[in-house]
Amino acid sequence: MNYILFDGPSRNNLLPFTFTRPVADIRVGILTIREKWERFLDTTTTTVTEDYLLDKYPMVEMDDNVMINASYLPNLELVEMIRDLAENQVIFQDEDVIAFYTKEAQDNINFETFEALEFSGDTIKIENTWDIFSKNGEAIQEDFNLITKDRSSQHIPASNNCIAPENIFIEEGATLEFTTLNASKGPIYIAKDAEIMEGSLIRGPLALCEAAVIKMGAKIYGPTTIGPSSKVGGEITNSVIFENSNKGHEGYLGNSVIGEWCNLGADTNNSNLKNNYAEVRLWDYQTEGFARTGLQFCGLMMGDHSKCGINTMFNTGTVVGVSANIFGSGFPRNFIPSFSWGGSNGFTTYLTKKAFEVAEVVMSRRKIKFTDIDKAILEHIFEETKQYRRE
Numbered sequence: 001m002n003y004i005l006f007d008g009p010s011r012n013n014l015l016p017f018t019f020t021r022p023v024a025d026i027r028v029g030i031l032t033i034r035e036k037w038e039r040f041l042d043t044t045t046t047t048v049t050e051d052y053l054l055d056k057y058p059m060v061e062m063d064d065n066v067m068i069n070a071s072y073l074p075n076l077e078l079v080e081m082i083r084d085l086a087e088n089q090v091i092f093q094d095e096d097v098i099a100f101y102t103k104e105a106q107d108n109i110n111f112e113t114f115e116a117l118e119f120s121g122d123t124i125k126i127e128n129t130w131d132i133f134s135k136n137g138e139a140i141q142e143d144f145n146l147i148t149k150d151r152s153s154q155h156i157p158a159s160n161n162c163i164a165p166e167n168i169f170i171e172e173g174a175t176l177e178f179t180t181l182n183a184s185k186g187p188i189y190i191a192k193d194a195e196i197m198e199g200s201l202i203r204g205p206l207a208l209c210e211a212a213v214i215k216m217g218a219k220i221y222g223p224t225t226i227g228p229s230s231k232v233g234g235e236i237t238n239s240v241i242f243e244n245s246n247k248g249h250e251g252y253l254g255n256s257v258i259g260e261w262c263n264l265g266a267d268t269n270n271s272n273l274k275n276n277y278a279e280v281r282l283w284d285y286q287t288e289g290f291a292r293t294g295l296q297f298c299g300l301m302m303g304d305h306s307k308c309g310i311n312t313m314f315n316t317g318t319v320v321g322v323s324a325n326i327f328g329s330g331f332p333r334n335f336i337p338s339f340s341w342g343g344s345n346g347f348t349t350y351l352t353k354k355a356f357e358v359a360e361v362v363m364s365r366r367k368i369k370f371t372d373i374d375k376a377i378l379e380h381i382f383e384e385t386k387q388y389r390r391e
Contacts, residue, residue, distance in 0.1 A: 001083075002062040003041055005034060005070040006048035008097070010127040015285040016303030016321045016338065017129065017242075017259055019381050022049035022057050024070035027227055027242055028132050029139030030147060030189055030207040033070050039146060040074040041083075052380040055373045068099045073124040073139065081119060090114040093123075129282065129301050129319075130293050132240050132257045137186055137223030140205040144169065144187040156181075167204065174208075186223060215248060227260070229366060237272075239299070244366055256299035259322075261362055265310040272299035274316045283319040283335040290335075293317070303338065305359055305378070312343075321388070322381050323355045337388035338381055349389055352382050 005024040012018075017026055024034040024047055031039070038045055046060040048067070066085060072078070081091060082099045090100035090111055098119055102109060124135050124142070147169075154170040156162055159177045167183035169190070170176070176196040181188055186205030190196065196214045203221035208214065212226045215233035222238030230241050234250040242260040247253055249266035256270060273296065274280060280298035284291035302320040309327030314334075320326065321338030330344030341350035355378065360370040 001043075002060065002065045003037070003043060003045045004048055004059060004061070004065055004067050005037060005045050006067050007050070008069040008071050010071040010125075011050075012286045013128045013284075014126070015129075016301065016319065017132075017257065019322050019338070019384075020053075020259070020304045020377060022047045022053060022070065023126070025057070026126060026132065027209075027225060028073070028126055028136055028240060029141075029225065030143035030191075030209065033073060033126065036143065036146075037068065037070075037074050040076075040079045052377060056377065063103055064101070065103070066099060066101050069097055071125050071127050072098050073126065073142070075121070075123055075142070077121040078119060078123050081117070085117075086115075088114050089117055091117045091119050093119045096125075128293070129257060130255075130295055130298055133223075133238050133255055134295065136225060136238065136240055137205045140189070140207050140223055140225065141187060143207070144189050144205075147189070171210075191228075209243070222254075238297075242304075244363075244368075254299050255295075255297045256301065258300070258302045259304035259306065261305045261359065262302050263307040263362075265308050265312055265327075267310055268308055268312045268314075270300040270314040270318065271316040272297045280317040282317050290317075305355070305362075307358075321385060323350060323359075323378060325350055335388075338385040340389060347390065352379055 007023045011023055014023060025032050034045055047057045048059055049057055085101040087101050087103060091098040124138055154172055156165055157177055161180045164183040167187045168181055171192040173193040174190045178198040179196050179200045182203045185203055188204040188206045190208045191210040193211045194208045197216040199217040200214050201219045205223040207225040209226060209228040211229045213231040218233045219235045224236055225240045226232050227241050227243035229243055230245045232247045235252045237254040239253050239256040241258045244260050245258050245262040247264040251268040253270055254272040280293050280295050281290035282293055298317050300314045300318050303322040305323040306320050307325050312326055313331050315331045318334040320336045323338055324336050324340045326332055326343055328343030332344050339350045340347040342348055356375055363370045
């Protein structure tokens with residue numbers, strides 16, 4: 001069977017992270033949504049996403065296709081129901097399409113001709129940016145169970161101080177000495193070639209992904225994910241950092257999501273609670289206004305390739321687009337459009353030529369090429385987000 005993950009109606013609610021990737025390639029828990037589905041289905045998947053992303057994330061369509069809404073995270077009950085789908089059957093939950101089996105081209109789908117099946121089980125759905133951190137604890141536990149089933153952890157070095165070591169799993173090649181690991185509140189997963197430096201204080205749930213680094217004396221608690229090859233230090237609570245990003249120094253990050261190729265300068269801090277304890281509102285790209293989150297704690301949402309200088313301060317519920325560069329004293333406004341350059345005193349347009357020069361240098365340091373496809377994606381985002389910038 002050919003399985004295809006589609007973005008679905010939540011795609012725009014997940015901007016700015018879905019400017020540069022399909023919904024399926026968002027990381028929540030230990031794995032990306034795509035990696036979760038591929039483990040459960042034991043096969044590769046492709047994607048239905050925005051046209052400008054197709055060169056990087058192509059779709060492969062065959063005679064028999066099962067389409068899956070990438071906002072839904074897999075579990076055994078849901079996967080079994082999807083595997084049992086027959087042609088022209090569709091799985092709903094409430095009014096949402098979760099999956100369907102078709103031999104028709106995607107432009108010809110008419111669900112009125114399908115047999116509707118109701119999924120009544122529980123599953124995690126990622127439909128807003130804040131779900132990425134607020135549902136991260138549950139997702140870490142699910143991924144931990146999936147990855148570690150019937151496997152044995154590497155030995156925990158004796159220099160480490162551990163609580164609930166049965167909830168700690170260390171992959172081959174990981175290094176850690178003289179740390180404190182408390183897994184009594186949730187599992188701690190340390191991936192291949194990851195490193196936790198001396199003096200770090202860790203309370204699970206934690207997902208430290210492949211080749212990621214926690215620097216000396218860091219304090220990390222609340223369900224937190226550090227993506228592959230990312231480096232972090234200072235204080236972090238209940239946040240998700242995608243791959244290849246850095247928060248390498250002191251400063252506080254809480255209830256936040258940081259995209260790929262981001263860098264937070266030394267002593268960058270974000271607020272995650274309003275002074276009046278009111279509900280946090282976040283910028284909504286669909287309504288072009290600030291949307292209710294239902295949350296009292298909500299910090300920083302930063303899109304790919306964005307960076308900030310030392311001592312940057314972000315207000316509660318700040319959304320930063322793609323490839324923004326923020327610096328200077330004071331609080332910048334709590335919606336910073338893509339390709340913005342500046343700070344609390346105002347912003348100008350960060351021209352693509354300069355942004356591309358930085359991206360090429362940053363990516364080459366990780367031995368990754370900044371391709372013409374990457375440029376085309378960022379150029380599209382630059383044009384699409386012009387309306388938000390003051391030229």
